Every structure is written in C-alpha cells, then in structure tokens.
Amino acid sequence: MVTISVCMIVKDEEANLSRCLNSLKGIADEFIIVDTGSTDKTKKIAESFGAKVYDFEWTGDFSEARNFAFSKASCDYIYSADADEELDEENRERFLKLKDDLLKLDIDIVQMYYCNQLAFRTVYNYDRELRPKLFKRLRRFVWEDPIHEQVAIDPVICNSEIEIIHRPAENHAGRDLESFRKAISEGRYLSKRLHNMYARELMMAGTKEDFIKARTFFEDSLKDNNRTIDEIKEACCVLAHIAVIADDTKTLLKCSLKDANTEMSSEMCYELGEYYYGQKDYDEAIIWFFNAAYECESILDLRKSKELPRLALAKCYRALGNDEQAADYEREAAEVEKGE
Numbered sequence: 001m002v003t004i005s006v007c008m009i010v011k012d013e014e015a016n017l018s019r020c021l022n023s024l025k026g027i028a029d030e031f032i033i034v035d036t037g038s039t040d041k042t043k044k045i046a047e048s049f050g051a052k053v054y055d056f057e058w059t060g061d062f063s064e065a066r067n068f069a070f071s072k073a074s075c076d077y078i079y080s081a082d083a084d085e086e087l088d089e090e091n092r093e094r095f096l097k098l099k100d101d102l103l104k105l106d107i108d109i110v111q112m113y114y115c116n117q118l119a120f121r122t123v124y125n126y127d128r129e130l131r132p133k134l135f136k137r138l139r140r141f142v143w144e145d146p147i148h149e150q151v152a153i154d155p156v157i158c159n160s161e162i163e164i165i166h167r168p169a170e171n172h173a174g175r176d177l178e179s180f181r182k183a184i185s186e187g188r189y190l191s192k193r194l195h196n197m198y199a200r201e202l203m204m205a206g207t208k209e210d211f212i213k214a215r216t217f218f219e220d221s222l223k224d225n226n227r228t229i230d231e232i233k234e235a236c237c238v239l240a241h242i243a244v245i246a247d248d249t250k251t252l253l254k255c256s257l258k259d260a261n262t263e264m265s266s267e268m269c270y271e272l273g274e275y276y277y278g279q280k281d282y283d284e285a286i287i288w289f290f291n292a293a294y295e296c297e298s299i300l301d302l303r304k305s306k307e308l309p310r311l312a313l314a315k316c317y318r319a320l321g322n323d324e325q326a327a328d329y330e331r332e333a334a335e336v337e338k339g340e
Helices: 017-024 042-048 062-071 089-101 173-185 192-205 208-223 229-246 249-259 266-278 282-295 307-319 323-338
Strands: 004-010 030-035 052-055 077-081 109-115 128-136 157-166
Touching (some): 004 017, 004 062, 017 077, 030 042, 030 062, 089 157, 192 208, 192 229, 229 266
Parallel strands (some): 109 157
Antiparallel strands (some): 109 128
C-alpha cells in the first residue's frame, strides 16, 4: 500500500480542524500542517493528531504556502486538504481502496469531487466538481517513441468517485478579494482563470466598496487586446454593476452593448433590470428581469439566472399593485432555489 502525506495550510481553524483530521485518520501516514499565523488552538489541535506543524509567514500568496507544505512531505503521494473539508465513511472506504489500488497503478494525479458548494454559500456555482487532490510526490520520468524520443511530460490523471464534503464556517470572499487586489497592486497579470474568479467573487459576494476598488482593473481589461471575449464579458458585468450603483448610464449602455455583441448574459440583463427599477420604470425592469430568468444564461453568478431575477420580478409586480403575479414569482423563486 502506498503512503500518503496530508498537507494543509491553516489559520485559526480550531472550529474545523479536528473534524477534518478525524476523517483522514487511517488514510494519512503523516499530517503536514503549515500555520500562517493562528491565534487560537489550531496548532495544539494539529499536534494532538501527531501532525508536523510548521510556522509560515503569510505573504498573501496561497501557492507559496502550499508549495512550502508540499516541500515538507515525505510519503509517496500528497493529499492537498483544507481544514473545512471532510470525508464521510463511504468516501473514507473509497479512499482506502484507492490507496491500495495505487500500488498497482502508475498514476500522477487523482481528481476527486468537491461537494456542497451551493449549500454552504461559497462563491462557486456548483454542488459537485472534479478537482485535483492527490499528487505523486516524486514523479518518474519516462522516455517514449522509438525515434526522435522524448520524455513524457503529461501527467497521468485518474478521476475517482471520492466525494469531499466542503463545510466552510464562513464565506472567505473578503479575504480572497483582498488577495486579488494585492496581486494586482504588485503588477501581477491575472490569468484567464483568475480573471474569472475575481469577477465571480465580486458578483457573488462583493460589497459596494469591493466593486469600486475593482473598477480600474476591469476598465483596463476592456482595453487589453490579450483578453478573451469571455474575459471582456466578465469585465462588462462587473462594470455594469458599478454603473448601476453610481447611476452612470453612459457606462451601463457601453457595457451592455459590448455584452450584447455575443449572447447577452443573465448578469447584464439583471443589472439593466436593477437600473430601470431604480428609475421606477417597472415595466422596462420586468422585461430585463424576465430575460435574465428565462432567455439568457449566467456566466458568473448562477443566481442571476435563477431565484434572484424571479424575486426581482415579484418586486416589480408588487410595485405595480399586482400582488397575485408577485406571489407566483416568489413561489417560483423558492422552488428554483431548492432545485425543484
């Protein structure tokens, strides 16, 4: 059977850590806990599980801390975990079987399902998604092809049926948004993936202040010829929200037209609905909220095509004195939110 190092970066996780480590007992051969500045009992809890605990000065870079944790691992495979995750008994059994099977397989990375995102109000738009979680610590390089030989560099990836339950005690969007701002202030260019994550976290959990602070970055995105159409649409949605807050009709028109160059997003329709609702033009607002709910698809915040525009339609009909229609939309919003 292969050996597994569980590597984690933590800070003030006393409410979660025991549950996480308990669910990994019998699977992990060592726990590597990298603490970035806890002031609670996190380190004592880790030590009670026999973990190797290392202090690491937080720099605002999650990858740097994660790489440090990986550097301390000594087992065959490294399982990258967070303190607010856990495995139930069924998935513990799946993991133990995988641990046995890996001895016979040449696998570099194992992906597992990350679950319960929507239930715990995180900034993800899904309940279940595959993520790379288990990594071979020392990779064996192999030459291939009988002539013009080359080293095989693509990792062998296996998709497992293991499900990891994510139970965050709080939404980390504020912390994450500050990290985005820090990276940008240091001159780092956000990749397409991070551009999407920044826009998504803003749209799902950003405060008015967060949006205002993000304005310059997303204005620059619109001018950046290296940005893709998807990134331009993301920037337009963020800037449209800021325009509604600021009652900036010129920017709202500009962003909505750019978004409409391709199929208009539910987010943009929702912002237009919010604008017209603020102008007390309820009939026009209804058109855009309806489009958000029934005619378009979301690109950042799934709720903008689900319960939120339906609740907004109810709000409009109540303003028009049509309580019966409003109640219908409220019922539908509740059903959509429950997934019915």
